Amino acid sequence: MxxxxxxxxxxxxxxxxxxxxxxxxxxxxIGANVPLTGPAAQFGLGKMRALEMRIEEYNAKGGLNIKxxxxxxxxxxxxxxTQPGEAASxxxxxxxxxxxxxxxxxxxxxCCRAAETATIxxxxxxxxxxxxxxxxxxxxxxxxRDSMSSEEQxxxxxxxxxxxxxxxxxIAVLSSNDTTGWDSCKGLIRAAEKFGxxxxxxxxxERDVTDFHPVLARILAKxxxxxxxxxxxxxxxxxxxxxxxxxxxxxxxSWLGCGMPQGLVNMxxxxxxxxxxxxxxxxxxxxxxNMRELTEKLKVYKARYGDEWDYTGISTYASAKIIFDSMIxxxxxxxxxxxxxxxxxxxxxxxxxxxIFGNEGYYGIKRAGMHPAVMGQIQKGKMxxxxxxxxxxxxxxxxxxxxxxx
Amino acid sequence: MEDxxxxxxxxxxxxxxxxxxxxxVAVGASLVFGILDIVNFAHGEFYMFGGFIAYxxxxxxxxxxFLTIGIAFLVVGTFGFFIEKFIFARFRRMLLQxxxxxxxxxxxxxxxxxxxxxxxxxNVPVAFKGIIEIGKISFSVERLVITIVGLVLxxxxxLFIDKTNQGRAMRAIAQNPExxxxxxxxxxxxxxxxxGIGCGLAAIAGVxxxxxxxxxTGMGATMIITVFNIIILxxxxxxxxxxxxxxxxxxxxxFGGTFFPQAVVNLIIYMSIFxxxxxxxxxxxxxx
Numbered sequence: 001m002x003x004x005x006x007x008x009x010x011x012x013x014x015x016x017x018x019x020x021x022x023x024x025x026x027x028x029x030i031g032a033n034v035p036l037t038g039p040a041a042q043f044g045l046g047k048m049r050a051l052e053m054r055i056e057e058y059n060a061k062g063g064l065n066i067k068x069x070x071x072x073x074x075x076x077x078x079x080x081x082t083q084p085g086e087a088a089s090x091x092x093x094x095x096x097x098x099x100x101x102x103x104x105x106x107x108x109x110x111c112c113r114a115a116e117t118a119t120i121x122x123x124x125x126x127x128x129x130x131x132x133x134x135x136x137x138x139x140x141x142x143x144x145r146d147s148m149s150s151e152e153q154x155x156x157x158x159x160x161x162x163x164x165x166x167x168x169x170x171i172a173v174l175s176s177n178d179t180t181g182w183d184s185c186k187g188l189i190r191a192a193e194k195f196g197x198x199x200x201x202x203x204x205x206e207r208d209v210t211d212f213h214p215v216l217a218r219i220l221a222k223x224x225x226x227x228x229x230x231x232x233x234x235x236x237x238x239x240x241x242x243x244x245x246x247x248x249x250x251x252x253x254s255w256l257g258c259g260m261p262q263g264l265v266n267m268x269x270x271x272x273x274x275x276x277x278x279x280x281x282x283x284x285x286x287x288x289x290n291m292r293e294l295t296e297k298l299k300v301y302k303a304r305y306g307d308e309w310d311y312t313g314i315s316t317y318a319s320a321k322i323i324f325d326s327m328i329x330x331x332x333x334x335x336x337x338x339x340x341x342x343x344x345x346x347x348x349x350x351x352x353x354x355x356i357f358g359n360e361g362y363y364g365i366k367r368a369g370m371h372p373a374v375m376g377q378i379q380k381g382k383m384x385x386x387x388x389x390x391x392x393x394x395x396x397x398x399x400x401x402x403x404x405x406x
Numbered sequence: 407m408e409d410x411x412x413x414x415x416x417x418x419x420x421x422x423x424x425x426x427x428x429x430x431v432a433v434g435a436s437l438v439f440g441i442l443d444i445v446n447f448a449h450g451e452f453y454m455f456g457g458f459i460a461y462x463x464x465x466x467x468x469x470x471x472f473l474t475i476g477i478a479f480l481v482v483g484t485f486g487f488f489i490e491k492f493i494f495a496r497f498r499r500m501l502l503q504x505x506x507x508x509x510x511x512x513x514x515x516x517x518x519x520x521x522x523x524x525x526x527x528x529n530v531p532v533a534f535k536g537i538i539e540i541g542k543i544s545f546s547v548e549r550l551v552i553t554i555v556g557l558v559l560x561x562x563x564x565l566f567i568d569k570t571n572q573g574r575a576m577r578a579i580a581q582n583p584e585x586x587x588x589x590x591x592x593x594x595x596x597x598x599x600x601x602g603i604g605c606g607l608a609a610i611a612g613v614x615x616x617x618x619x620x621x622x623t624g625m626g627a628t629m630i631i632t633v634f635n636i637i638i639l640x641x642x643x644x645x646x647x648x649x650x651x652x653x654x655x656x657x658x659x660x661f662g663g664t665f666f667p668q669a670v671v672n673l674i675i676y677m678s679i680f681x682x683x684x685x686x687x688x689x690x691x692x693x694x
Contacts, residue, residue, distance in 0.1 A: 036525070206669075213664075214664040215664070218665070221413055235527040246548075246549070247544055269532060
């Protein structure tokens with residue numbers, strides 16, 4: 001009798017454990033293919049840490065429960081050293097050795113283009129922050145961009161700059177000679193034209209160039225009213241503004257892709273950086289543009305890593321939540337099903353505000369991440385918010401009159 | 407028609423400044439080859455050390471800038487002296503072996519600095535503030551100082567090599583090491599001294615460039631390619647060839663970069679070096 005009771009209790013426990021999903025758990029590998037060293041490391045580290053934190057949060061709650069199975073997530077991150085060849089090798093390693101179907105952090109245009117040669121044929125969801133029209137499209141439905149690229153931001157930036165400086169009639173753009181650079185510059189030029197600003201110089205440089213006097217001499221001879229660093233990495237862009245200042249440029253400056261304003265002030269110097277409008281910067285503590293969860297999370301990041309968290313890392317943190325929640329909603333680990341769910345259930349509420357994947361009119365598919373775009377400006381050595389704008393696709397879902405909660 | 411004179415003047419000034427920086431780094435490498443017969447591919451790392459010394463002493467501890475230059479020369483020069491004495495000495499006049507040693511040293515130096523200072527690029531504040539405006543041309547006081555310091559160092563180096571016993575000993579070794587030894591020259595000491603001086607000069611260049619750009623563990627890698635272009639152009643082992651090569655590279659980069667895309671400038675540089683190597687393999691002023 002006692003034995004029968006024991007066996008029955010064991011069966012009840014076993015059945016309960018199976019249905020609750022506590023006994024059987026699997027590991028879901030989440031990949032990151034990012035620069036962790038070199039001039040682009042600012043982008044890679046922030047994204048990798050974003051995934052690290054997000055995965056820890058979900059794992060602490062038991063992981064992802066998909067069709068009764070608990071999946072603990074494991075982050076596997078490799079450094080592609082800003083080398084496209086290395087990025088392709090890393091992608092293959094993540095797919096074939098680590099067996100992942102989700103590479104949720106990618107950065108640097110050429111490296112993402114190299115990595116997608118492995119992700120696309122293997123139906124791997126690939127989420128990255130680099131700009132580039134050719135990186136998104138109906139022929140690559142599992143490619144997502146988690147941060148707003150130039151195409152989504154430049155309209156807002158030009159609107160704010162022109163409003164504050166109505167005299168501006170000409171713009172000069174320069175950027176690194178890669179996908180991010182080309183698309184940033186082209187997007188700026190298109191947006192500038194909408195406000196009657198004509199492009200007088202469009203220059204590209206290789207990433208390892210540090211002396212910009214020759215190219216600046218060419219640009220400044222055209223007397224632009226506005227000089228924009230487009231998608232240039234932080235350290236290099238700071239040198240551009242520093243050297244432009246040395247060469248006598250005192251016109252309006254903007255930097256579409258600068259996500260670390262204090263870095264700009266520190267490296268370019270207070271005089272050279274003063275007045276610069278920033279496309280990817282947001283004073284998160286400003287009560288007029290405040291999302292409380294974001295402010296709290298920034299403190300957590302700073303305490304843990306001792307660094308400023310740049311925008312591309314913040315957007316990875318936001319998009320990772322959307323992806324993991326979509327896995328749960330769809331009860332699936334099929335990247336195609338998850339991709340569909342992500343689009344069908346938007347807008348998503350994130351710590352960046354309402355967030356969607358859109359801009360189908362430009363890319364042919366809704367895969368570009370968008371949220372209310374706050375633009376900053378350096379004033380007296382500090383970054384302040386200059387205003388915000390909403391992309392038309394986002395406005396269709398949340399309304400034109402959306403405001404930050406006060 | 408657009409007035410090109412301000413652009414041309416800017417190119418000339420910029421070319422001269424760039425040439426000075428190149429020369430400080432290149433002359434050390436040229437000196438090492440001339441005396442030790444080894445091509446020091448790790449030379450760029452000593453330039454990187456100079457940059458980090460500027461970051462620590464001038465940027466963080468706010469030491470006097472010229473004192474920082476002096477300390478960088480002494481510290482890195484002494485380090486270079488002992489590197490030659492205990493490592494390269496075994497591989498004098500062995501090109502392949504010394505090349506392999508250089509590769510190892512590059513990785514050790516770079517990774518060590520990355521471990522100590524982290525991966526982020528470091529900013530060094532401007533040492534000499536102010537902009538000089540002459541008509542339509544403007545340039546920073548910092549750049550003017552670099553040019554003056556570079557010129558002074560060239561003169562000092564020339565006087566050292568020409569007038570001092572150690573300098574004469576270096577020239578003797580460069581001409582004929584066996585004969586120099588027979589004349590009582592301490593080959594080992596002079597070789598190490600030459601290596602140390604070369605490294606010290608590269609470190610000074612690193613200190614000078616730090617406030618203009620930023621300091622990173624990869625800065626030596628970018629510079630060394632330019633340095634070897636200069637040495638090949640000017641002639642391996644020739645200090646005067648080094649000066650000429652630096653001026654040529656400085657002005658080609660300055661003028662070329664202003665009027666043509668960088669890719670075209672690189673093509674011009676490498677095609678020119680290729681043609682020169684075919685016509686005159688020893689370089690413009692190299693020894694036969």
